């Protein structure tokens with residue numbers, strides 16, 4: 462009979478969440494191996510996002526997104542400062558450009574307060590323009606604790622901590638399927654390798670639902686349907702005249718799958734606009750839809766009328782790993798442990814879209830607690 466290697470804990474997927482989970486398990490004294498399908502860490506959604514450290518404003522009160530974002534944000538700033546990960550607490554403005562958006566601004570403060578975000582300030586048009594003279598708006602909300610982070614440096618720091626604690630990342634180690642057995646969870650890799658683990662964390666991002674369906678012994682009723690919503694980004698040629706992130710205020714009646722076409726700045730000063738929301742059938746649909754440039758330009762000009770003609774260049778796209786469709790209410794993070802599905806040692810992470818980067822350390826703590 463083929464000898465199958467025994468390991469204590471396996472994490473599938475070396476994105477920012479998988480690495481944070483693996484790090485936390487290793488720091489808790491577990492022997493940890495991360496299995497990553499690609500040839501490097503962080504090539505999935507973790508390198509195709511806005512790199513924003515979210516304050517935790519919009520998520521429904523009591524949701525995991527709300528609580529883990531706030532906890533994760535506090536932990537992330539402390540971690541970045543301690544480990545020298547590049548980041549900046551630059552703040553953001555949520556801007557109203559229509560009377561109905563203006564009317565809805567106080568409700569944003571209220572919603573944020575319910576989530577424990579107590580530092581928002583309501584600004585008049587003049588106050589907002591004093592902060593960002595090129596901005597046009599009727600009023601705004603200032604969120605001083607929103608920031609940006611170098612997500613790749615963050616992942617390298619998580620990996621460093623993991624390795625320091627005795628764990629390892631195995632790249633080019635795609636997982637094909639799993640079988641629940643009395644010895645533990647048998648993990649079958651695409652290259653034929655087999656491992657048996659006491660604990661397995663499925664942090665496969667866009668593939669997490671698909672992979673969970675290939676776990677023999679897990680009732681597929683516990684696996685949600687995967688939906689994919691692409692976010693296109695356009696970059697600005699030239700420097701943006703803003704030092705804070707600029708987000709349009711949500712339209713009160715609009716069902717939101719994203720946060721509107723906003724302006725973010727990376728640590729190198731490059732400005733980008735996006736992401737929008739484009740539902741797609743494929744998690745690999747990563748080509749920017751250039752036909753959207755005109756729509757972006759119109760949306761951006763509502764708050765930045767000075768946007769020069771033809772200044773938007775196709776940037777990149779990321780796909781949100783959603784577990785609710787276009788007509789459903791937005792789903793929460795689904796962190797599913799043995800108490801729900803009955804398989805000892807297995808945790809599935811489904812629907813870890815935004816604010817997953819911000820929440821990564823808090824998600825990791827929750828997974829450790831479940832195991």
Ligand SMILES: Cc1cc2nc3c(=O)[nH]c(=O)nc-3n(C[C@H](O)[C@H](O)[C@H](O)COP(=O)(O)OP(=O)(O)OC[C@H]3O[C@@H](n4cnc5c(N)ncnc54)[C@H](O)[C@@H]3O)c2cc1C
Nearest residue numbers: 474476478498505506507510511513636666692817818819
């Ligand atoms: C457009 C967009 C903008 C966003 N903006 C922000 C933001 O500003 N702030 C924020 O907090 N969050 C943001 N997010 C969310 C954030 O990017 C994600 O929550 C986070 O990156 C998810 O990390 P992950 O590790 O779960 O997934 P991924 O980064 O997708 O990692 C999953 C890994 O699993 C690997 N994998 C898949 N299948 C297998 C297999 N069978 N075997 C082995 N390995 C496998 C993949 O190769 C991949 O490396 C955004 C997301 C999108 C799409």
